[in-house]
Amino acid sequence: MKLDLPESITLNCPSCKSEYLAIDEYKIVSCQTCSLKIHKDELINQNNLEEKINIEQLSKDLTKEIQKIFKGKNWK
Ligand SMILES: [Zn+2]
DSSP states (O other), X not given: OBOOXXXXXXXXXXXXXXXXXXXXXXXXXXXXXXXXXXXXXXXHHHHHHHHHHHHHXXXXXXXXXXXXXXXXXXXX
């Protein structure tokens, strides 16, 4: 088993968030922490998806905060 994930991309296990991942010749990534097996493309998709959700959640929270500030100042 050899590690050939590009160093510029940090991928995390979608199950336990571990960065200790190994990839085999069939591009199947195995988590060294919880033994989860997932295809490399699928893993990259999952990691990208999580990033997107976090940004959406962040902008929602920000909108709520702004609304609170406006309410406190009697701005409608
Ligand atoms: Zn894992």
